[in-house]
Amino acid sequence: MRGWSSDAAVRGILDSLSRLHGARLLAHETLPARGAAMSEVVVGGAGVGWVAMDWEGPPPAALSGGGAESLVAQAAQAVATHVSLLADLQSLSAEVAETYEELNLFYSLGESLGTLHDERGVCTVVMDLAQRVIGGERGSIYLTGAEHEPLRLMVQRNMPEGAGLSPVSATEGIIGWVLAAGRALIADDLSRLPQEIARDDDGQPADHELLQPPLLCAPLRSRGRSIGVINLSNKAFGRPFTAQDLKLAQAVASTAAVFIEIMRFIEQVRDGERLRSELEIARTIQQGLLPRRDPVIPGIDVAGLCRPASDVGGDYYGFVEEAVPGMTGMTIMDVSGHSVGAAVCMASTRSILRCEAWSRRSTREVVERVNDLVCEDLEEGGMYATFFYGLYDHNAGELRYTNAGHPAPLLLKAGEQRCRRLTMGGMGVGICPRQPYREETVRMTAGDVLLMYTDGLTEARNPAQEMFGEARLGEAVGRYRQATAWEIVSAILGEVSAFVGAAPQGDDIAIVVMKAVSTSRKPTGGT
Numbered sequence: 001m002r003g004w005s006s007d008a009a010v011r012g013i014l015d016s017l018s019r020l021h022g023a024r025l026l027a028h029e030t031l032p033a034r035g036a037a038m039s040e041v042v043v044g045g046a047g048v049g050w051v052a053m054d055w056e057g058p059p060p061a062a063l064s065g066g067g068a069e070s071l072v073a074q075a076a077q078a079v080a081t082h083v084s085l086l087a088d089l090q091s092l093s094a095e096v097a098e099t100y101e102e103l104n105l106f107y108s109l110g111e112s113l114g115t116l117h118d119e120r121g122v123c124t125v126v127m128d129l130a131q132r133v134i135g136g137e138r139g140s141i142y143l144t145g146a147e148h149e150p151l152r153l154m155v156q157r158n159m160p161e162g163a164g165l166s167p168v169s170a171t172e173g174i175i176g177w178v179l180a181a182g183r184a185l186i187a188d189d190l191s192r193l194p195q196e197i198a199r200d201d202d203g204q205p206a207d208h209e210l211l212q213p214p215l216l217c218a219p220l221r222s223r224g225r226s227i228g229v230i231n232l233s234n235k236a237f238g239r240p241f242t243a244q245d246l247k248l249a250q251a252v253a254s255t256a257a258v259f260i261e262i263m264r265f266i267e268q269v270r271d272g273e274r275l276r277s278e279l280e281i282a283r284t285i286q287q288g289l290l291p292r293r294d295p296v297i298p299g300i301d302v303a304g305l306c307r308p309a310s311d312v313g314g315d316y317y318g319f320v321e322e323a324v325p326g327m328t329g330m331t332i333m334d335v336s337g338h339s340v341g342a343a344v345c346m347a348s349t350r351s352i353l354r355c356e357a358w359s360r361r362s363t364r365e366v367v368e369r370v371n372d373l374v375c376e377d378l379e380e381g382g383m384y385a386t387f388f389y390g391l392y393d394h395n396a397g398e399l400r401y402t403n404a405g406h407p408a409p410l411l412l413k414a415g416e417q418r419c420r421r422l423t424m425g426g427m428g429v430g431i432c433p434r435q436p437y438r439e440e441t442v443r444m445t446a447g448d449v450l451l452m453y454t455d456g457l458t459e460a461r462n463p464a465q466e467m468f469g470e471a472r473l474g475e476a477v478g479r480y481r482q483a484t485a486w487e488i489v490s491a492i493l494g495e496v497s498a499f500v501g502a503a504p505q506g507d508d509i510a511i512v513v514m515k516a517v518s519t520s521r522k523p524t525g526g527t
Contacts, residue, residue: 013078014051017071023055037068039076040286044082051076116148119143119260123154126144126230126256131157134245138215142168142175143220143228145258151175151228158234160209173207174217179226184218186241216241218249220257223288237304237472255351258289262344264478286343294485295319297514298394299329300444303486304512305493307456307505314342314385314456315508316350323357326394332512333387334454335408345383349374349429353389363389363402364439367425371404375433384430388422388452392444397516399450402439404429407455410470411479414447414516419474422450444516449481449488452514458509460496463503468496485513 002297007058014025014424029049032038038052123141129140138158140149169176177197178185187193190204192211196340197205211217212233213318230253235241286308294302314335323329331353335342352373367389374385388409390401403409405428408421424440444450451473460468474493480491489511496509 009063010079014075017075017078023053023071023260024043025051025053025072027051029078033255035080035151039069041083042074043080048080048083051079072399103274117263119263120154120301121262122256123228126252127155127157129261130230130249130252134136134216134232134243134248134465135235137234137236137241138212138232139230140217141208141220141228142231144170144179144226151179154228163329164194168210170209171344172343173205174211174215175207175231178217178219178229182219182221182226184216184246184253186214186216186243186246214238214240215318216245216249217245218253220253220260222257222261223284228253229259230256258347258351264447270509274455278282278316286346289316289318289347290512291318295328297322297392297516299397300392300517301485301517302330302513304510305488305489306507306508306510307493309456314346315456315510316346317452317512318354320354320357323391324359324361327361328392328394328419329357329388329389330512330514331389332406332409332452332454332510333385334381334456334510335362341383345377345385348377349385349387352377357389357391361400362439363391366431367402367404367437368435371429371435371437372433374430379432381423384428386428388425394513396443397445398441398443400439400441402426404437405451407458407470409450409452410474410477411442411444412449412451412474412481414445417478419451419477444514446516446518447481448516449477450514451477451488451492452512454508454510456505456509457492457496457511459507460500460509461500461506462501463502472499485515489512490516 002021003025010027014027017023026032027041028047030053030147032052034052038050040047041049043053050073053068055074055295061288112206122371123143125157129141130136140156140159141154143154149170151170153168166401170179174193177194181196185194186448187236190208193205199205205211211231214235215231215233217229217231219226220230230243230249232249243382287306290306291304294304302319305316306315308315315333316335317332318330320329327519333346333349333353336351353366356369356373360366367387383486386406388401388403388406389401392399401422401424402408403423403425405426410419411422412419422440422442424438425436426437453473458470458473462468472495476492476495478486480488483491492511493509
């Protein structure tokens, strides 16, 4: 590391030794031209400079007979110890700064994308943030258009003169391969690209003039298909892109793809074209935000289901696996209203929640931050959301949670006959900023059953307009407590359907069941 020789602590070490022994000790980052005695400063097995000693007049008695060499060696060792600590501190600071930048990237996406109404605006925000956090002097985003048409250039940064004038094929070159394969890539040398990428007679891909190494390309994917590609190249000082850069780019691209798909749907609905078909697209997008599989949680059997009342709605449930090492985050959410507005609000709130959930052990802090950001997004929309956020500790067998105005989940403990209501938290999000929330921790042991749901379940009405209600729901949990999580979900929905009869479903329904199936955990306290 450069500049260590001018560090105040290094100067202090050498000044103290100089006064104590009547000599002059100086630090040098290159080999000094002179010195009565010198010793190399070695950090991590590598020399980073020298400590040299000199004096005026005859040498002090204490420095004769090898004393000078011994003193300068001790000084060099003391300096090396401090420089090593200084390097560790700088490295830690760099890691903290990098993590902070990554979190800020997702905060900005969650806040900014929800306020935009066109594809180009989304692509501009994504490109600006990606270049700032990931790097890359050059950048571009291409989106697909109609079938068999060239890709559309939505935004470019510092591209070669004339870039964008020539059409870019959706099936050729690096961009075409990323789009078709649905896979991101990093390349430091164009000669090492995947063999499937076609080359011209000079051995170059069709778009090599647009993408100079080092480069990173990631697909924008939604509903299992690619709708565009984000490209970054020419990272500062010729540094290569890293696996962390690739992970960030994929996360950003996936978030952007969801918002672009929703915008495309809204635009088509506004035009009044193929309304029924487009609502099906929106429903598919919303369903795509739901978990594709139930997570694997040690000691827990879990199952969930979401059933919208109309083609699109605002109910949601999901999981954040390894939100914190050894912990799984889980949420269930209900946005006010139905149809497209609720679906867009749900997608925005979900994005903010997932970003905030990473690395935060306090559910209270997560919910407070989500509330502030959602209040900004929905300030003039008149919409709000209730949700329950829990963080399950695999080793302790404990669930830490905060309930933001949501119908209280029901916890039926093994050996008990009545369900406990998990109510600790505060009001719904998007209503009032800077609201305080609370959190609580409950223990889950073998046989315990936790039911999370939205109010469409308890407010389901029969032809006589009688609601199913929380009491019936709690009784149903008790009846099926010995079954698996999925069997409990199916049985409860079956009872609701039988109760409602021929009456239409009046509200969205989401339900999640967690059942503790083992107790191979070390107790640490809790309810």
